[in-house]
Amino acid sequence: MDTRVKEILGWYASDSPGTKTNLARLLNHGRLAGTGKLVILPVDQGFEHGPARSFAVNPPAYDPLYHFQLAIDAGCNAYAAPLGFLEAGAAEHAGEIPLILKMNSHDVLHDEKDPLSAVTASVTDALRLGCAAVGFTIYPGSSNAQAMYQQCREMIHEAKTYGLAAVVWSYPRGSDLSKEGETAVDVVAYAAQIAAQLGAHIIKVKPPTQHLELAEAKKAYEKAGVAIGTLAERVRHVVQSAFAGKRIVIFSGGATQANDEAFYDECRAIRDGGGFGSIIGRNSFQRQRDKALHFLSTVMKIYAGELK
Amino acid sequence: MDTRVKEILGWYASDSPGTKTNLARLLNHGRLAGTGKLVILPVDQGFEHGPARSFAVNPPAYDPLYHFQLAIDAGCNAYAAPLGFLEAGAAEHAGEIPLILKMNSHDVLHDEKDPLSAVTASVTDALRLGCAAVGFTIYPGSSNAQAMYQQCREMIHEAKTYGLAAVVWSYPRGSDLSKEGETAVDVVAYAAQIAAQLGAHIIKVKPPTQHLELAEAKKAYEKAGVAIGTLAERVRHVVQSAFAGKRIVIFSGGATQANDEAFYDECRAIRDGGGFGSIIGRNSFQRQRDKALHFLSTVMKIYAGELK
């Protein structure tokens, strides 16, 4: 096995061989196999934002099989989705790509400042569907965060019991955070730390901005002179905040960007800052399939170091 | 077996043969057997609206056996009701018609803007009563939606474990939705998607109106030019929103309509838009039996394509 994958697996020495095997499956699949980098296709927007907002721009994407095939053909490391989407294709595509079952979900039909996702799947489902990992979203900063931390912790515990890997989407949101604060570098770093302390193997956060949200944290950053001027520096700090780089931290792609070059630059910064890759949903499936394949191929080349 | 039924069962490849068998039972029973279309008689209004509101207009309908016989004689694909109603006739009518046990119920003695149904039956009850499926109502948009999603998910999980099929009534309601928004096409499509992602085999929604409720969704509809001008177009969009038509979506009949022709036209639109059928309660049992049989017969002829 590739040295880098061995090195990464070495950080998870408390985990069972089963969990290590599933981490290895994620790291050893697709175009980036063996590089220690990951590009994952997540498609939970049908639930999180609604079907038309997610798929009307590219109608073939209403079909759950579309995303399996896109992830496979693009050479992604894994495909992540809620229960229904995975059930709709797991049998046809058994063994073709590592799957990550999203275990909780949230919709926008009820607006709240302190969100609480519903648990919508179980570790048993993940085993039944042949998944390599389970995924869970927490909203640090929500007044409901405690409930989600506990559900997340139980999910992680059960996943480890059955030899699966655990991915945590850590998205700060809540009534005490400003909109800008949700992606502030201190808050994103904190969100990464929380996920790591909960026992996550893979942590997904948003690319951080230069903003500092928390007064006490701001003092610490300024006193220590933490470098946060460039995205690469901020990524480096977030990765450092996840156990000195000893947990896999990947970054979300966010809403579709008008300009692909801007997105590629973001990936370059993630790569240069020591990030482990990207999880790219809307920027992938909200464009035509051939364009998506080209787009993902470029992103993977950047992570593989084939493109500066 | 009919080719269309085989095709439909093929969409559920992750499910056990037991669940497929029960789906086949629903699709292969009654006047529409083998067509891939369904007309189901649901009688949960006694609990949901109260007995007199439901049955006083046609007093024989107070008797639970009345509805079994009506569903059987009309050639419905299935009869759906809460625990008490099914218990009152399941032995006498064993094997005569597929049954769907409604697993949660809500009454109107306490008025709330954000409803939460009570779980009033179990999968074990469904097995004991010989049901082919269980049914669950969710209210996307309610501040209690998370609790219902989780209960629904557990019910679906257990149903699949024991080889039953799962039907989800997905009715948007809640303090953040306008009255008009409850049947807005964007909201109904979203409700269908949520049910599908929760793992439902059959999804029941209300016929959607042309209204668009959610600001972000409205932009997406307009940008993509989604056709929603006619009911058939809206049905087509809702069916598309349920995994590109790979989940069975049926439409509720709603309150009794003065004009049967209007109802028939609605069925024609559902049919022409690719909908899988109707679930018709009040329009069936709130009229005299012979008229109900004629009414249901006409609806079935429309779905069977025997009537334009």
Next chain:
Amino acid sequence: MDTRVKEILGWYASDSPGTKTNLARLLNHGRLAGTGKLVILPVDQGFEHGPARSFAVNPPAYDPLYHFQLAIDAGCNAYAAPLGFLEAGAAEHAGEIPLILKMNSHDVLHDEKDPLSAVTASVTDALRLGCAAVGFTIYPGSSNAQAMYQQCREMIHEAKTYGLAAVVWSYPRGSDLSKEGETAVDVVAYAAQIAAQLGAHIIKVKPPTQHLELAEAKKAYEKAGVAIGTLAERVRHVVQSAFAGKRIVIFSGGATQANDEAFYDECRAIRDGGGFGSIIGRNSFQRQRDKALHFLSTVMKIYAGELK
């Protein structure tokens, strides 16, 4: 529903609607639907006698799908087989024919006078595979009978808990019985009674001979002048021994007979003696498919009373 089926279901008033529903499924399927008569295709000989002894004479029968299709095309009421054979076709043929899962199995690689079958499936499997019933073989007369009675009882109990029907193959064998005694009318009647007392819904025995095996029983038969001169009389007595005819008793076809007319006569005798039908394995699948279909069609005509 047919009056006769209703009458039969009336004998099982202690059972749940679920179990009655599954009994109704068996009675209402195929060419004999609604007649109260059953012709079932059982294919457990691959395990019980070995594959070549079972299938070499008609090689397509090595394929598990062959038997599903044969049972369906012949219009049998049900198809019964061990776990492996059912798993190999239950998904493809979901909903096409009621299935009976054979729960225990025995092979002939070890010769013993007092056989003990191994439990080779579970009620959970039956639910997962969409079966209407489970089946269990007991060997009254074996020194191991107690173990099998207890396993059988547990299986029946669990089947009833989950709304399934229970079929018991009751085949006297053991070191204290003569070879002739295994089909002696007193022993067969006794075997039927034991199965009925264990709670079986459907009892399968071999056609009884005029032989009387047990000394004490012989006295009773002679004293009371029980009519056992013809097969029809003996069938009538066996059926009477199963709760005065209030349990469904069907008869096995046994080894392939050289002469189909002899087999047909046996069916006539079963019919005329009030038997409920036949379970016909080797005589069905150990001949070419078209001949098997003709053969089974003739048997069904006899049971339906279309043929004298």
Next chain:
Amino acid sequence: MDTRVKEILGWYASDSPGTKTNLARLLNHGRLAGTGKLVILPVDQGFEHGPARSFAVNPPAYDPLYHFQLAIDAGCNAYAAPLGFLEAGAAEHAGEIPLILKMNSHDVLHDEKDPLSAVTASVTDALRLGCAAVGFTIYPGSSNAQAMYQQCREMIHEAKTYGLAAVVWSYPRGSDLSKEGETAVDVVAYAAQIAAQLGAHIIKVKPPTQHLELAEAKKAYEKAGVAIGTLAERVRHVVQSAFAGKRIVIFSGGATQANDEAFYDECRAIRDGGGFGSIIGRNSFQRQRDKALHFLSTVMKIYAGELK
């Protein structure tokens, strides 16, 4: 995915996507990935025969890591071993080769004619160790066969519940079988059938000889003129006996052969008879590593059709 693998997975339509995924992992790994053929390294001889008998001829093989590395370097589809051997290397080699946990074991310190293996691992162990499958040995013909069938059935049931694949070693042995009879073609075919009926996904038997052991079976073979003159013909018959070729049947390599060419010829016959591959222990690890790699490479070339 390779068409052949898709075809094979299609035979297991009753299984969950999880189990299909793990079958795919076995079929898609190593030098024979995608061909539908398998060469598996099993090392259970330390328990079954004793350490010196197994490893003294090639002392590096005392080390459990030796076998992991041998299987990986040879490009085997999987490595199968008892609990202790897998625990000793599963962490170091996580994700490098599919593992099969042998669930029961037997030693030769107590001599018996009717062997009964001890259950020495659990499905939970298999998940903890990241295995793709569990394995179980049955001895059809042993007076203890019933106990083993039941344990095997439970293991298979639990494996399927958690999305693993199940491999059954079906080795006829017992006081009623002659030594020659243990590999008689009728007995081996019967053993394959029993494993298939128990629900095995992959069946391992010994290469059959022309001998016919069972009197009743012998008649059937002769009457039907079953071709058993060559090993390829016998393999074809055994594969046919496992559900007309719809279950994966592989053949054991047996004791070390003096003559590799004889072994290669056996593999050619297995291949030409439609067998799915070999499971080769002693012939692999009881020779020096470089010779073992050459030997296994030759065997794989034969199965891949690169060598006549």
Next chain:
Amino acid sequence: MDTRVKEILGWYASDSPGTKTNLARLLNHGRLAGTGKLVILPVDQGFEHGPARSFAVNPPAYDPLYHFQLAIDAGCNAYAAPLGFLEAGAAEHAGEIPLILKMNSHDVLHDEKDPLSAVTASVTDALRLGCAAVGFTIYPGSSNAQAMYQQCREMIHEAKTYGLAAVVWSYPRGSDLSKEGETAVDVVAYAAQIAAQLGAHIIKVKPPTQHLELAEAKKAYEKAGVAIGTLAERVRHVVQSAFAGKRIVIFSGGATQANDEAFYDECRAIRDGGGFGSIIGRNSFQRQRDKALHFLSTVMKIYAGELK
């Protein structure tokens, strides 16, 4: 074993030998082994305050392995941390230092006056990671205190069931307490009593001030003339409040102090007041490693009585 340790263990006579063994492990490890004094390194600030606030001042401390090594090299009695931090080093450092798993955690992204920590680990995790004890934070004074008391009680119960020791961090906070009241001597003594009554083996509180918060308590203190003028006196009172000194009470170090001598004096007072030691996080890891080792060495000398 040292007499003092025997004496201390004697206070826990209701506990199992397993729990006593783990208490003895804590008391018999490191530079203070056998003295009955404890200096523990806790690192939960990454979760509680955020990573940069905790570690930016000494960046090597982002690495979980840093803290294991610091605690080991300093000769601490134990190292306490949340799940993620322990998982990241428990395998590498197995057996090198007693571990305490922090079972609940709280972050500062959502500000609240009445805090509720989330349960973020389980006793099963503690066993899996080889911990000697589990730790739990309660906030007496929070409107959520009841929930935490119950969770704490369950954790203690489960810990005792499995032979672990239980440490309770008892930190008064809540909307009815003034800021000053959080460390008021009456409140701290009360917090120690609550933890002791909940069954804690080791209780951690903050060094108390001379302030008296509660009116009724104030009267009692004044009436009885409780000596609270010096820190040593207040410590003595707090220790007395924990079962007359028969529970181990240790004191937190709090935020980094500008002046080490002030800290040393605090330790002297704790020692002189009969306190059992200190739990020192930020004052340890928020300075360079060599300085931290010197600092901790000085503290231990004070507790050992080697330094006045």
